[in-house]
Amino acid sequence: xxxxxxxxxxxxxxxxxxxxxxxxxxxxxxxxxxxxxxxxxxxxxxxxxxxxxxxxxxxxxxxxxxxxxxxxxxxxxxxxxxxxxxxxxxxxxxxxxxxxxxxxxxxxxxxxxxxxxxxxxxxxxxxxxxxxxxxxxxxxxxxxxxxxxxxxxxxxxxxxxxxxxxxxxxxxxxxxxxxxxxxxxxxxxxxxxxxxxxxxxxxxxxxxxxxxxxxxxxxxxxxxxxxxxxxxxxxxxxxxxxxxxxxxxxxxxxxxxxxxxxxxxxxxxxxxxxxxxxxxxxxxxxxxxxxxxxxxxxxxxxxxxxxxxxxxxxxxxxxxxxxxxxxxxxxxxxxxxxxxxxxxxxxxxxxxxxxxxxxxxxxxxxxxx
Numbered sequence: 001x002x003x004x005x006x007x008x009x010x011x012x013x014x015x016x017x018x019x020x021x022x023x024x025x026x027x028x029x030x031x032x033x034x035x036x037x038x039x040x041x042x043x044x045x046x047x048x049x050x051x052x053x054x055x056x057x058x059x060x061x062x063x064x065x066x067x068x069x070x071x072x073x074x075x076x077x078x079x080x081x082x083x084x085x086x087x088x089x090x091x092x093x094x095x096x097x098x099x100x101x102x103x104x105x106x107x108x109x110x111x112x113x114x115x116x117x118x119x120x121x122x123x124x125x126x127x128x129x130x131x132x133x134x135x136x137x138x139x140x141x142x143x144x145x146x147x148x149x150x151x152x153x154x155x156x157x158x159x160x161x162x163x164x165x166x167x168x169x170x171x172x173x174x175x176x177x178x179x180x181x182x183x184x185x186x187x188x189x190x191x192x193x194x195x196x197x198x199x200x201x202x203x204x205x206x207x208x209x210x211x212x213x214x215x216x217x218x219x220x221x222x223x224x225x226x227x228x229x230x231x232x233x234x235x236x237x238x239x240x241x242x243x244x245x246x247x248x249x250x251x252x253x254x255x256x257x258x259x260x261x262x263x264x265x266x267x268x269x270x271x272x273x274x275x276x277x278x279x280x281x282x283x284x285x286x287x288x289x290x291x292x293x294x295x296x297x298x299x300x301x302x303x304x305x306x307x308x309x310x311x312x313x314x315x316x317x318x319x320x321x322x323x324x325x326x327x328x329x330x331x332x333x334x335x336x337x338x339x340x341x342x343x344x345x346x347x348x349x350x351x352x353x354x355x356x357x358x359x360x361x362x363x364x365x366x367x368x369x
Contacts, residue, residue, distance in 0.1 A: 063271070064264055064273035065273070068274050069094065069274060069282075070090065070094050070102065072091055074197075077201060092201065096296055100282065101282075102280040102282055103280060103283060108281070112183070113187065113256050116183045117317070120221050122175070122180075123156050124156070132144075133171075134168050134169055136155075136157050142157045142159045143156075144156055144157075154222070155220055155223075156223075158221065159217065187219075187317075192319075194254065194281065195254050196321070198252060199252055199323070202297060216322035218319075218322070220318045220320065221315055221316075222303075222315065224304075248320050249288060249322070250286040250287070251288045252285065254282070255318045256317040256319075257276050259306075261309070262305045262306075263304050264302065264303060265284065266301045267299075268298070268347075282302065284300050285297045285299050286321075303316075
């Protein structure tokens with residue numbers, strides 16, 4: 001029997017064998033020779049060994065693996081007929097198997113995306129003192145977010161609901177905020193329709209009206225660091241991605257990589273990278289849809305990565321679609337009734353805590369000998 005195209009694109013199967021036993025190593029501090037007892041000292045130096053525990057590479061992989069997620073034509077999803085059913089099945093299969101796929105022919109003009117990027121550029125030139133007045137915080141979902149000194153990445157979070165954010169941003173960005181607001185409003189309307197349609201396909205329900213669907217959504221505009229920021233190390237990059245994902249729980253994320261030629265995702269399978277299709281939207285499944293599907297759809301974390309040959313003034317965008325009603329919607333999964341889904345972020349946090357606890361215990365154990 002011939003295998004399906006989707007199965008052929010799956011990464012290598014996961015073999016859930018138990019982790020290897022700790023490898024014993026020689027005690028790092030050695031032992032002073034007791035007076036007149038060389039044999040006893042030799043016995044202790046060869047017997048006292050502290051095991052060294054190495055975490056599996058699946059938690060913190062050494063490098064990203066090249067991979068290509070499926071590219072799905074969006075047009076059949078909005079055209080009734082057999083083609084719609086086939087495209088919908090492909091979207092569901094990709095979300096269940098990978099948690100990530102690309103949308104092509106989505107109808108959002110590349111010119112509109114570029115215009116929003118150009119209009120947003122002056123925002124990242126506003127003095128830091130002024131940007132701090134409109135900084136993002138737990139009480140304020142929108143605003144500026146500046147990375148640690150030396151990282152070089154900057155973020156502007158924008159939401160559509162309410163007028164308070166527009167007044168405060170306009171106060172520190174008086175010259176061109178009106179142009180940015182008009183451009184981003186147009187992009188918001190287009191990408192919201194796309195996100196609502198994808199969510200309706202995944203959850204098997206009708207799309208709601210625009211005002212209801214926009215509730216809770218956020219648009220993140222990211223100014224990349226020159227020559228990319230991923231050179232700081234893959235572990236550091238992963239932890240930064242996890243922290244940012246915890247502060248932005250969502251149903252779906254629709255990524256517009258802009259001028260970035262590479263996209264990275266992290267999932268239970270590991271760390272993957274690929275080159276997006278021209279003008280494609282990259283869709284990643286959020287934690288809320290994973291929860292309401294009982295783990296059927298896979299939550300992954302993703303971001304575009306700037307390479308040396310890419311434009312250094314690149315601004316990418318991510319639309320985090322949230323309706324606050326996806327959790328109330330359930331998918332009938334008889335084989336998953338009663339199961340509790342543990343999110344990817346929670347699993348990474350537990351693994352990191354265990355690793356830290358091990359090193360602390362080993363340190364004090366060595367000191368006590």
